[in-house]
Amino acid sequence: MALKIGVLASGRGSNLQSLLDAISAGTLDAEIVLVISDKQNAMALDRAAAQGVPAVHLNPKDFNDRKSYDLAIAELFKERGATAIVLAGYMRIISRPFLESFPERVINIHPALLPAFPGLHSQKQALEYGVRYSGCTVHFVDEGMDTGPIIVQAVVPVEKDDTEETLAARILQEEHRILPEALQLLAQGRLRVEGRKVQIL
Ligand SMILES: Nc1nc2c(c(=O)[nH]1)N[C@@H](CN(C=O)c1ccc(C(=O)N[C@@H](CCC(=O)O)C(=O)O)cc1)CN2
Numbered sequence: 426m427a428l429k430i431g432v433l434a435s436g437r438g439s440n441l442q443s444l445l446d447a448i449s450a451g452t453l454d455a456e457i458v459l460v461i462s463d464k465q466n467a468m469a470l471d472r473a474a475a476q477g478v479p480a481v482h483l484n485p486k487d488f489n490d491r492k493s494y495d496l497a498i499a500e501l502f503k504e505r506g507a508t509a510i511v512l513a514g515y516m517r518i519i520s521r522p523f524l525e526s527f528p529e530r531v532i533n534i535h536p537a538l539l540p541a542f543p544g545l546h547s548q549k550q551a552l553e554y555g556v557r558y559s560g561c562t563v564h565f566v567d568e569g570m571d572t573g574p575i576i577v578q579a580v581v582p583v584e585k586d587d588t589e590e591t592l593a594a595r596i597l598q599e600e601h602r603i604l605p606e607a608l609q610l611l612a613q614g615r616l617r618v619e620g621r622k623v624q625i626l
């Protein structure tokens with residue numbers, strides 16, 4: 426049975442598109458049942474609508490606090506039957522009540538080799554640190570900031586003339602490969618979280 430995925434996205438939506446493309450290509454056994462964005466102008470909403478996927482903007486300013494916002498999102502996903510949630514460039518911290526609604530079923534894509542360079546502007550952090558290699562990470566989401574158990578990573582070389590933009594573009598290509606790969610492992614029931622580690626069966 427296809428994995429029913431809910432997606433949270435705040436921006437351009439290229440990682441969402443990589444999931445949509447993998448589903449269309451038959452390499453990801455899933456259905457995206459709903460896309461929610463905290464940003465009204467998020468291109469991710471347009472990408473979803475273009476493929477007939479329900480897409481809604483939910484304004485955090487319409488809620489008293491983060492937890493009530495997150496619980497409203499969780500309810501919308503539950504109503505659509507989502508059993509896995511993907512943060513595809515989602516720029517808000519997810520609170521515990523949401524994570525408790527989808528235990529070990531919330532996944533994030535991060536543009537660095539965690540635990541290096543968590544948080545925002547990871548590509549800039551990597552350049553300023555002077556690393557020779559960076560990359561991207563797909564991980565389960567916990568209450569910490571990019572601290573959840575790691576599922577898949579990909580390594581990307583840093584070139585001497587890289588800018589934040591050129592490095593981000595190189596990493597993004599690998600993000601688009603490993604995010605669908607990780608979700609297919611989840612769809613196949615091949616991921617087992619054992620403490621900090623994720624066993625791939
Ligand atoms: N509980 C978790 N939530 C999220 C995680 C996570 O690992 N655990 N990953 C992040 C993604 N992210 C970086 O990888 C990230 C996103 C957002 C922020 C942040 O500080 N956001 C502010 C600003 C919100 C806004 O301006 O609209 C906020 O939430 O107040 C830091 C890191 C996704 N969530």
Ligand SMILES: NCC(=O)N[C@@H]1O[C@H](COP(=O)([O-])[O-])[C@@H](O)[C@H]1O
Pocket residue numbers: 434435436437438439440441513514515534535536544545546547597600
């Ligand atoms: N801290 C989270 C974070 O930085 N996420 C990053 O935002 C970009 C979203 O691009 P997209 O909207 O084209 O998928 C991606 O590079 C993703 O890794």
